Amino acid sequence: MNMLFKATKFVVAAALLAGLSTASMAKERVYKWKLATTWGPTLSPFIDAPTNMAKMVEEMSNGRLVIEVDASNKHKSAFGILDMVKGGQYDMGHSASYYWKGKDINTMPFSTMPFGMTTAEQYAWFYHGGGMALMEKTYSKHGILSFPGGSTGNQMGGWFRKEINSVEDLKGLKMRIPGFAGEVMAKLGLTVTNIAPGELYTSLERGTIDALEWVGPGMDINMGFHKVAPYYYTGWHEPGLDLHFMVNERAFKKLPKDLQEILITAMRVSAYDMYIQNYHMSADAWSKIASEYPNIKIKTFPKEVMDALKQTNKELRAEMVKDQPLLKEILDSQEAYQKKVRKWTEMSDYLYLKDNL
Amino acid sequence: MNMLFKATKFVVAAALLAGLSTASMAKERVYKWKLATTWGPTLSPFIDAPTNMAKMVEEMSNGRLVIEVDASNKHKSAFGILDMVKGGQYDMGHSASYYWKGKDINTMPFSTMPFGMTTAEQYAWFYHGGGMALMEKTYSKHGILSFPGGSTGNQMGGWFRKEINSVEDLKGLKMRIPGFAGEVMAKLGLTVTNIAPGELYTSLERGTIDALEWVGPGMDINMGFHKVAPYYYTGWHEPGLDLHFMVNERAFKKLPKDLQEILITAMRVSAYDMYIQNYHMSADAWSKIASEYPNIKIKTFPKEVMDALKQTNKELRAEMVKDQPLLKEILDSQEAYQKKVRKWTEMSDYLYLKDNL
Numbered sequence: 001m002n003m004l005f006k007a008t009k010f011v012v013a014a015a016l017l018a019g020l021s022t023a024s025m026a027k028e029r030v031y032k033w034k035l036a037t038t039w040g041p042t043l044s045p046f047i048d049a050p051t052n053m054a055k056m057v058e059e060m061s062n063g064r065l066v067i068e069v070d071a072s073n074k075h076k077s078a079f080g081i082l083d084m085v086k087g088g089q090y091d092m093g094h095s096a097s098y099y100w101k102g103k104d105i106n107t108m109p110f111s112t113m114p115f116g117m118t119t120a121e122q123y124a125w126f127y128h129g130g131g132m133a134l135m136e137k138t139y140s141k142h143g144i145l146s147f148p149g150g151s152t153g154n155q156m157g158g159w160f161r162k163e164i165n166s167v168e169d170l171k172g173l174k175m176r177i178p179g180f181a182g183e184v185m186a187k188l189g190l191t192v193t194n195i196a197p198g199e200l201y202t203s204l205e206r207g208t209i210d211a212l213e214w215v216g217p218g219m220d221i222n223m224g225f226h227k228v229a230p231y232y233y234t235g236w237h238e239p240g241l242d243l244h245f246m247v248n249e250r251a252f253k254k255l256p257k258d259l260q261e262i263l264i265t266a267m268r269v270s271a272y273d274m275y276i277q278n279y280h281m282s283a284d285a286w287s288k289i290a291s292e293y294p295n296i297k298i299k300t301f302p303k304e305v306m307d308a309l310k311q312t313n314k315e316l317r318a319e320m321v322k323d324q325p326l327l328k329e330i331l332d333s334q335e336a337y338q339k340k341v342r343k344w345t346e347m348s349d350y351l352y353l354k355d356n357l
Numbered sequence: 358m359n360m361l362f363k364a365t366k367f368v369v370a371a372a373l374l375a376g377l378s379t380a381s382m383a384k385e386r387v388y389k390w391k392l393a394t395t396w397g398p399t400l401s402p403f404i405d406a407p408t409n410m411a412k413m414v415e416e417m418s419n420g421r422l423v424i425e426v427d428a429s430n431k432h433k434s435a436f437g438i439l440d441m442v443k444g445g446q447y448d449m450g451h452s453a454s455y456y457w458k459g460k461d462i463n464t465m466p467f468s469t470m471p472f473g474m475t476t477a478e479q480y481a482w483f484y485h486g487g488g489m490a491l492m493e494k495t496y497s498k499h500g501i502l503s504f505p506g507g508s509t510g511n512q513m514g515g516w517f518r519k520e521i522n523s524v525e526d527l528k529g530l531k532m533r534i535p536g537f538a539g540e541v542m543a544k545l546g547l548t549v550t551n552i553a554p555g556e557l558y559t560s561l562e563r564g565t566i567d568a569l570e571w572v573g574p575g576m577d578i579n580m581g582f583h584k585v586a587p588y589y590y591t592g593w594h595e596p597g598l599d600l601h602f603m604v605n606e607r608a609f610k611k612l613p614k615d616l617q618e619i620l621i622t623a624m625r626v627s628a629y630d631m632y633i634q635n636y637h638m639s640a641d642a643w644s645k646i647a648s649e650y651p652n653i654k655i656k657t658f659p660k661e662v663m664d665a666l667k668q669t670n671k672e673l674r675a676e677m678v679k680d681q682p683l684l685k686e687i688l689d690s691q692e693a694y695q696k697k698v699r700k701w702t703e704m705s706d707y708l709y710l711k712d713n714l
Binding site for chain 1: 416623657
């Protein structure tokens with residue numbers, strides 16, 4: 001028995017005398033965690049969700065769980081988050097679930113689906129309609145615990161240099177629109193391209209592309225698209241995009257129960273908070289754009305275009321679920337829930353807003 | 358120096374030897390708090406907000422802050438919460454801010470206002486549009502810290518035995534509708550009454566009253582109103598009713614910093630959670646009502662009635678702010694924010710839903 005061990009035993013005995021438990025002393029251990037995110041260090045509000053989460057965790061745990069947030073410029077692997085969390089290089093990640101559809105198609109629907117649920121509807125599905133269980137079923141295969149990570153709210157359909165009056169008008173247009181929505185657009189005859197964010201403004205200004213989709217006014221304003229494309233179309237493709245927290249399961253299990261609860265609660269609240277923050281940023285940014293660029297027109301695609309988008313979406317969805325039972329289970333669950341919850345959305349906010357715009 | 362004091366000093370020295378601070382030992386103190394709520398013990402989801410909050414606090418603090426939630430059947434003072442928290446009989450309360458308008462008119466707008474903001478809009482105002490500062494300005498006079506406590510979402514306008522086609526149809530009706538909305542209705546010629554919740558169903562069934570307002574399908578279904586009144590009108594009067602947490606300022610200041618953060622975070626997340634819970638409950642309940650009682654009609658008041666309600670609301674608002682500079686400041690802030698944020702709501706969810714009902 002060395003001196004250090006003796007001293008520890010001595011302290012334990014003394015602490016017990018004062019009503020402290022050994023467990024409470026063990027709890028003083030500091031856990032240092034690392035989180036990797038897809039976002040750059042200034043990409044507000046996306047980067048704010050993990051940053052605020054880490055701050056809350058540190059304060060609530062009195063410094064016992066400290067999470068360092070590495071933005072994409074640090075780890076240089078914006079789209080490697082799933083693998084880094086799975087492999088344990090990072091304890092946590094913050095990204096978007098649909099980025100992993102190439103690795104595991106089942107991860108896709110937890111972000112958003114074209115013509116899918118709005119933010120409140122999707123959170124009701126996550127927490128009360130079976131969504132969390134399906135997300136667990138999907139991510140447990142990767143040794144990952146996963147949680148909603150913040151909603152952008154309804155995204156805009158994009159900036160167009162010319163007005164769209166028919167499906168014919170869409171044909172041959174070059175557009176930057178990623179993901180499943182890009183596949184839908186490609187099937188309607190658009191040339192869908194991907195361009196680095198830093199080159200988007202110049203591409204749109206010079207006519208290298210005719211249109212692009214980004215997020216919504218709150219994030220679009222800094223990109224300056226409103227200076228070069230006067231038609232701002234409303235959304236159909238990402239009605240409630242949710243970002244996503246991932247936690248390495250082995251790392252999580254090593255935390256004491258109270259720190260687990262602190263972590264879960266901080267993720268949950270920072271996700272909600274991001275939705276509200278982006279709601280505010282969008283309202284604010286649109287008000288600025290509209291007053292400085294009064295020529296910009298908010299447009300909704302005409303019925304003909306919307307019907308074609310819906311039909312194409314349906315066809316692609318049918319192809320996609322072939323031989324994918326879990327994907328089908330997730331999409332079926334979302335669609336059944338949406339059908340039920342949409343009626344309430346109509347009776348409550350929609351009919352109220354109709355008379356109060 | 359007595360033996361106890363000596364023993365304590367001894368433990369402190371020993372603990373320091375093992376790297377524990379005196380602060381960390383002081384932190385092991387257990388705080389036992391009491392919360393009074395306006396709601397009965399089974400009034401879901403209202404009662405769930407403080408109950409879930411207390412559970413989260415206990416788990417995150419590892420039992421160092423334990424909050425006992427007293428429902429209204431315990432303290433027998435459903436509308437005495439403000440006074441009990443102010444006086445320190447309770448450390449916390451959960452209620453609705455507009456219940457205190459008789460004591461302090463400035464507390465009213467933090468719940469909801471007729472033709473006011475929806476839930477997401479109102480949370481954006483609270484957290485990014487100056488709402489929290491105005492709430493602090495109002496409640497600090499009472500020695501109380503106050504926080505959003507959970508939104509019902511858009512409430513329904515109520516159950517009517519007869520269809521309303523004109524302002525004339527409203528005249529002479531007896532209706533249960535409390536608060537400011539009741540004053541608006543009274544000015545339009547209705548006889549506004551208050552009836553105990555337990556007697557509402559019988560009153561409506563027997564025709565003692567012709568109409569009543571409660572919350573929305575999620576909470577209305579257990580009351581059974583759909584069995585006796587076939588017209589369910591959409592809302593105008595409580596577009597985003599928020600419940601409300603109150604904390605006695607002196608009690609709060611006695612908590613260590615980490616417990617303060619835990620408490621604030623738990624209140625914040627349980628408020629958001631209640632909104633999502635009620636969204637789900639409403640969707641679920643409406644689906645049940647609609648399939649079992651297919652004769653029930655969802656109606657919106659005709660334009661003539663809506664215009665009269667808006668005009669009357671405006672007149673009452675003008676009377677109310679006379680000689681009430683803080684109330685005017687709060688309402689002006691809400692209305693300016695609503696004007697800005699509503700445009701975003703229109704561009705995002707409203708126009709999306711228009712094509713996807």
